[in-house]
Amino acid sequence: MSHSLFRAASASLAAATLGAALTACAPLVIGGGALVGTLMATDRRTAGTQVEDEGIELRAASRLRETLPGEAHVNVTSYNRQVLLTGEVPTAEARQKAEEVVRGVENVASTVNELAVMAPTSxxxxxxxxxxxxxxxxxxxxxxxxxxxxxxxxxxxxxxxxxxxxxxxxxxxxxxxxxxxxxxxxxxxxxxxxxxxxxxxxxxxxxxxxxxxxxxxxxxx
Missing domain, CATH: 3.30.1340.30 (Histidine-containing Protein; Chain: A;)
Structure with a gap:
């Protein structure tokens, strides 16, 4: 893919994601809302690890929905089995609980907990x-x-x-x-x-x- 075409694809994906964000407000997001996926591009992870990361995000998000209070807003992003947690939770206990839940997900190698104890963002x-x-x-x-x-x-x-x-x-x-x-x-x-x-x-x-x-x-x- 040419440089200009890939840039256009990135911009289109960003616009699509932004449009979706304007019509939905969910407490848990898979993949951190970033541009997840690239058209005909390459990745430095093996194909198996890419699939594994997607599975980690899905399983972690599902378990967090079952565990955390409704006002929690947590983004789950996995890369090479390292999971980044971002967003907002109501208490320090909820922040710790979220990390414990994710650490227990199959195939997770490590976690980076960047959750803030505060009200969910607008x-x-x-x-x-x-x-x-x-x-x-x-x-x-x-x-x-x-x-x-x-x-x-x-x-x-x-x-x-x-x-x-x-x-x-x-x-x-x-x-x-x-x-x-x-x-x-x-x-x-x-x-x-x-x-x-x-x-x-x-x-x-x-x-x-x-x-x-x-x-x-x-x-x-």
Whole structure:
């Protein structure tokens, strides 16, 4: 896929996700609302791990819906079996419980708990976060010295979380790009770092095309 066509696809996916966010308000989101899936692109995870990550997100979201109070808003994003939790929960106990639940999900290797103890964010805030995610993704595509498909982007309350299996150079460069996007207040790196040599030895994997998270959300409570 050409650079310009991939950028257009990223922008279209961002617009579709934003549109869905404007018509639904769910307490639990699979995949963090980021651009999950790339058209005819490649992924640094094996095909099996990609499927495994999708399964982790689905199972974790289902168990959290059963466990947490209705006012919790939790995003579940898995990359290479590392799970990032973002969003808002009403109490410190709920925050700890969410992490315990996710740690108990099959195939989860580690968790990063970025849940905030506060009231759930507004629909306007979540829509703005989705828009920022789209802008960061487009900026990564524009960066000729990066492979945009190596990164997963999640935005919560104007804080951008970057995930992926990348080198130190790529991690630093991607964080710089994200910080330069308007509306971004902070960038948090949740990377799995690899050496240039290790990356060169690894063959690229075809990326699975994942359904828009909005399509799998439960009805708004």
């Amino acid at each position: 629909l306007s805030q979540r829509s703005g976060d989705t828009f920022i995610t789209g802008k960061v993704r487009a900026s990564l595509v524009d960066a000729r010295d990066l492979t945009a498909t190596a990164f997963k982007v999640v935005t919560e309350r104007n804080v951008v979380y970057l995930m992926g299996r990348v080198t130190q150079r790529e991690a630093t460069r991607a964080a710089e790009i994200a910080r330069g996007v308007s509306g971004v207040h902070k960038v948090v790196r949740v990377f799995e770092l690899v050496s240039e040599e290790e990356l060169a030895r690894q063959p690229a994997q075809p990326a699975t095309v994942t359904q828009d998270p909005a399509a799998t959300r439960p009805p708004a409570r």
